[in-house]
Amino acid sequence: MAVVIVTGSAGLIGSETAAYYAESGYQVVGIDNNMRQTFFGEEGSTLWNRSRLIERYRSNYEHSDADIRNPNELERIFARYGQEIVLIVHTAAQPSHDWAAKDPITDFGVNANGTLHLLEATRKYCPGAVFVFTSTNKVYGDAPNRLPLIERETRWEIAPEHPYQNGIKEDMSVDQNMHSLFGASKLAADILVQEYGRYFGIRTVCFRGGVLSGSRQAGVPLHGFINYLMKCAMTGTPYTIFGYKGKQVRDVIHAHDVVRAIHAVYTHPPAPGEVYNLGGGVYSNISVLEAIRMVEDETGRAIDFGYSEQHRSGDHIWYVSSLEKFMAHYPQWSIQYSIKMILEEIYQENKERWSVTP
Secondary structure (H helix, E strand, C coil): CCCEEECCCCHHHHHHHHHHHHHHEEEEECCCCCCHHHCCCHHHCCHHHHHHHHHHHCCEEEECCCCCCHHHHHHHHHHHHHHHEEEEEEECCCCCCHHHHHHHHHHHHHHHHHHHHHHHHHHHCCCCCCEEEEEEHHHHHCHHHCCCCEEECCEEEEECCCCCCCCCCCCCCCCCCCCCCHHHHHHHHHHHHHHHCCCCCCCCEEEEEEECCCCCCCCCCCCCCHHHHHHHHHHHHCCEECCCHHHCCCEEEHHHHHHHHHHHHHHHHCCCEEEECCHHHHHHHHEHHHHHHHHHHHCCCCCCCEEEEECCCCCCCCECCCCHHHHHHCCEEEEEEEEHHHHHHHHHHCCCCCCCCC
């Protein structure tokens, strides 16, 4: 049976990927040791999602608590399945640039060293497999903040005559700017993934994601903007906007659309080491202020939010992904979920897990 290995399998993109391939008849091996709880505390735990996968896909899903920083643990998994492994989807990460500054060694160990161990295991045991890495738009550091931006009533926008008017392209420099330590560790991993493609011929792909969202994300203050904002509204938790007048813009993509992109590159792999920006693009983007209003409309509840003038180091003022390259290579793919649809799903599917206060 064809085997798909998914790291971070209890997280947002990982669990969506694991479910997709288990339902498609593949044997899925999930690797997740719930380090999200270590990073973000009890509210960041993904154990609930891991249990859901194990219970729902008993015959097609096998879970491992292996730590991707430990090459011996990964070797045991890869050696067991060998050439049966057809796809590795690497989503496990320390995902917060705020948290990375507290413990750079752990951050780099997970994001960079863990990725290197997975690439080596792939090269040794299943070099013909497709290796998909969920990178981040933070590899561009704060370079997007040097774009010509125009302040509007509720958001920042890029000057309409700029070449990036339809989103930031993959040709933006990743050099000579401030990335945050998280951005630096993810960039190191991103370049490793590219290099294993170009140097060794492994069929690697990097997706540099915008805001990845969906109902199965364990949203926390330091990561998971849309999901956490909805959680604040539903539970009455105060929310803080950090800098840029709340007009900073993010593009948002649903996990389902990400998995469809992953499956596209798995079934028709591009040249080894290919890189794609992946987010909501011009089809699905929103400012923090606009998101607050939309969440309030969806829930019928006012959000108790405050404002801090201090923006997060290396944070983007305006980031919208250009999807032109990916859609040119894979014209059958398109965005299916709007931000409104994403918010509706998060609200409807978390009513029981997040008790709505009166």
